[in-house]
Amino acid sequence: MTLINQLVEKGILDKEKATTLEFEIRETGKREEEVILERRLCDENFLFDLKSKNLKIPLKEIVASEVPLETLGMIPEETAKHYQMIPLIRKDKALEVGMVYPENLKAQEALKFLARQGPFTYQVFLITPTTFSNLLKQYRTLRREVGRALEELETEFKEEKVEVRPRTAAEFERLAEEAPITKIVAVILRHAVEGSASDVHIEPTREKLRIRFRLLGILHSSIFLPLRTHPAVVARIKILSNLKIDETRIPQDGRFSTQINGGSIDFRVSTFPTTLGEKVAIRVLDPTIGLKTFGELGLEKRNLEVVKQAIKRPYGLILASGPTGCGKTTTLYAILQVLNK
Numbered sequence: 001m002t003l004i005n006q007l008v009e010k011g012i013l014d015k016e017k018a019t020t021l022e023f024e025i026r027e028t029g030k031r032e033e034e035v036i037l038e039r040r041l042c043d044e045n046f047l048f049d050l051k052s053k054n055l056k057i058p059l060k061e062i063v064a065s066e067v068p069l070e071t072l073g074m075i076p077e078e079t080a081k082h083y084q085m086i087p088l089i090r091k092d093k094a095l096e097v098g099m100v101y102p103e104n105l106k107a108q109e110a111l112k113f114l115a116r117q118g119p120f121t122y123q124v125f126l127i128t129p130t131t132f133s134n135l136l137k138q139y140r141t142l143r144r145e146v147g148r149a150l151e152e153l154e155t156e157f158k159e160e161k162v163e164v165r166p167r168t169a170a171e172f173e174r175l176a177e178e179a180p181i182t183k184i185v186a187v188i189l190r191h192a193v194e195g196s197a198s199d200v201h202i203e204p205t206r207e208k209l210r211i212r213f214r215l216l217g218i219l220h221s222s223i224f225l226p227l228r229t230h231p232a233v234v235a236r237i238k239i240l241s242n243l244k245i246d247e248t249r250i251p252q253d254g255r256f257s258t259q260i261n262g263g264s265i266d267f268r269v270s271t272f273p274t275t276l277g278e279k280v281a282i283r284v285l286d287p288t289i290g291l292k293t294f295g296e297l298g299l300e301k302r303n304l305e306v307v308k309q310a311i312k313r314p315y316g317l318i319l320a321s322g323p324t325g326c327g328k329t330t331t332l333y334a335i336l337q338v339l340n341k
Contacts, residue, residue, distance in 0.1 A: 003032050006050055012042055031101065037129070048128045057102055060125035062088055064138050070261065071095075073195040075114060076215040077139040083107035086127075086135045093120045098127035098135065116298035117216065181232040184225070185240075189267065191222070192284050193260045199284065202237070204230050204277040217326035234271070234278050241269040248278050263287075294334045297327070311335055 004021055007013040013021075021039070025032055033051070037044055052059035067088055072080075074087040074095055084100040085107055095115075101107060102124050115122055127135075188211055192200045197213035204210075208224040225233070238245045241254030252271045257264050266285040271278050299307065310318055318335070320328040 001054070003036065003047060003050055003054075006054075007036070007042060033101075033129075044128050044130060048126060052126050055102060055126065057124060057126045060088065060096075060098060060127055060131075062098070062127070062131065062135070064134050067135055067138055070194045072138055074118065074120065076195065076220065077136075078215070078218075078220050079110060079114070080136060080139070083110050084129075084132055085111060086132060088125065088135075090120075093118070095120045095122045096125060097122050098125050098132065100127060100129055100132050102126060113298060116296070119292075119296050119298075181229070181236050184229070185233060185236045188223075189258065189265075189282075190260050192282075193265055193286065197284055200280075200282040202233060202280040202282070204274070204279070206276065209233065214323075217323040230277055234280055237269060237280055237282070238271070241267075243269070243271065249273055291333050291337070292330055294338050297331055297334055307335070308338075311338060 001009075004013065004018050008015060008018050021032070021035055024030070025035055028035075033047060036042065036047060048059055067086075068090070071087045071090045074090065075085065075097070080086045083104065083106070085102075086098050088096040088098050090096075095118075097111060099107060099111075111122065111124075188200060188202075191197075192213055195213060195215065197215055198217075199214035199219075201212040201214070201219060202209065203212065204227060207227060209227055209230045210221060211223045211225065212219045213222050214220075235245045238252070238254075240256040240258070241252075242256070243252045243254045250273065253269065255266065255268045257266050259265075264287065266287060268283040268285060270281045272281070273279075294308075295304070297304075307318070310316065320331050322328055
């Protein structure tokens with residue numbers, strides 16, 4: 001029984017109004033929950049309590065402060081927004097996931113894929129749109145933390161404590177060691193690790209300095225910094241990587257390690273000159289994450305069997321292709337583990 005029919009049964013809607021709503025849903029493609037709440041026909045909690053009973057999925061009330069920031073990294077922000085689902089509580093490898101529309105088959109498939117990639121097990125809870133909106137704001141912590149550091153940096157720019165366009169190696173180094181810059185870079189790296197990003201891309205555009213994280217092979221724009229911070233941010237990363245900070249005309253490669261959330265994380269750095277300034281690509285290498293087994297690759301059962309049969313053959317070629325950070329090397333290592341048994 002639809003939610004609209006249940007509201008009619010309870011005397012909240014008359015049949016004529018219900019028919020009008022059903023027509024609107026068909027014409028607009030909106031969900032019935034959206035239409036009911038837009039018309040303010042009943043309380044949100046009341047409506048989702050009905051939905052909870054229909055789907056036999058518990059309705060969960062939770063406030064943003066109860067969701068640890070590191071838990072949010074289990075589901076990327078773009079995925080959370082698109083499917084209106086969000087991680088709530090994590091206990092070891094078990095995750096509670098809040099969904100506004102758990103009946104959405106595409107959302108279910110996306111969650112299954114993320115769980116196989118994790119890997120983690122999960123239990124779904126129904127949450128209201130208001131709860132989801134409040135929890136989604138937690139993803140903005142990165143922007144807030146960087147924003148505070150930028151305010152400090154802007155103050156120093158105004159007070160002329162920081163050289164906006166450094167010209168010498170000494171000026172580059174002094175700029176890179178300023179507290180706001182070190183904080184900005186530290187926050188970017190920490191959120192890359194907590195968000196399970198495989199890469200960080202720092203790219204100057206004509207107007208802003210763009211920071212993008214690669215999640216499951218796809219680059220997502222995370223924050224935009226003032227363009228004037230570009231020399232300082234790049235110089236800070238070069239210092240960490242033991243690269244020449246005043247060399248901006250040729251590509252450079254380096255690496256460094258740092259402590260994040262109690263663990264040592266390795267970062268592989270590549271710089272590349274462009275007409276707009278140097279780009280920086282950082283590969284995140286977390287030694288605490290062990291190699292995945294063949295069964296943990298996230299392949300569907302049918303595809304898993306196809307690959308299993310292929311690697312048993314004494315001839316032929318298996319081609320692993322895909323974008324940076326999608327798991328090509330991880331897949332090949334998992335196959336080698338099977339062959340080495």
